[in-house]
Amino acid sequence: MTVTFTSAGVGAAAKKMEHAVLTACEPPRPGGLQKPGAELFKIKLQFNPKELTLAKNAKWQRQAQPNAAKAGVPEFKGAEPAKLSLEIFLDSTNTMGDETVKMVEQLFNLTVPTKDSRTNGKGSPPWVIFKWGTTTGFPSYVSSVTAKYTLFTPGGMPVRAVCTVNLEEVSGEPGGQNPTSGALAARDQHTLTAGDSLQSLAYKAYGNPELWRHIAEANDIDDPMRLKLGSTVLVPALEEIQHG
Numbered sequence: 001m002t003v004t005f006t007s008a009g010v011g012a013a014a015k016k017m018e019h020a021v022l023t024a025c026e027p028p029r030p031g032g033l034q035k036p037g038a039e040l041f042k043i044k045l046q047f048n049p050k051e052l053t054l055a056k057n058a059k060w061q062r063q064a065q066p067n068a069a070k071a072g073v074p075e076f077k078g079a080e081p082a083k084l085s086l087e088i089f090l091d092s093t094n095t096m097g098d099e100t101v102k103m104v105e106q107l108f109n110l111t112v113p114t115k116d117s118r119t120n121g122k123g124s125p126p127w128v129i130f131k132w133g134t135t136t137g138f139p140s141y142v143s144s145v146t147a148k149y150t151l152f153t154p155g156g157m158p159v160r161a162v163c164t165v166n167l168e169e170v171s172g173e174p175g176g177q178n179p180t181s182g183a184l185a186a187r188d189q190h191t192l193t194a195g196d197s198l199q200s201l202a203y204k205a206y207g208n209p210e211l212w213r214h215i216a217e218a219n220d221i222d223d224p225m226r227l228k229l230g231s232t233v234l235v236p237a238l239e240e241i242q243h244g
Helices: 099-109 115-119 198-206 209-218 238-243
Strands: 002-006 021-025 039-044 051-055 058-061 075-079 083-091 127-132 140-152 158-169 186-191 232-236
Antiparallel strands (some): 002 051, 021 127, 051 083, 140 158
């Protein structure tokens, strides 16, 4: 399933415009928690995207029925990682400087392993989270970046570009888990505010407050009564709990 969100126009009385941000973090260390590592840098978009395309696919299998002309009822076999695509417009014609080139280089850097991950084992890409106002994306990695330069200085330096950035949801495994046993994926995140509890988060995410232990395990929370306000917790997807 693919959904495209298009930005709407705002009036003069609208709130102060918030710029979309891509936050890059170190990936978890091998055997670590299923949450991003230390923050590397933020990319504040010069212009907000016109639209966002979100895609999510499920895996289904239909078994042929004996002595029947039709296949059986589809059986759920899991969900594909969610994908988010956005178009970024860059322009440095006001200075005719190299800001556009540097921003494209920074976006390209999101597609390569981090220095720390190379040192500690196999190279892994940074975890990237897209945030725009109240919209917060899932922990993801950048699968591809395409830059199209559309304007140049007389000396040939690009000063305007349109970049297409594709992000794919990351799935992690708790340390020591058999890779074939079904990993617990961090599908959503929530910043704790006053009144929040693991039970309330479980009810909001799954419709069942008794599933709060899955959130606690994903975030290595020993005492659910001592939650730090302002911290971010990762909420596993319901399908991962049911079929993990």
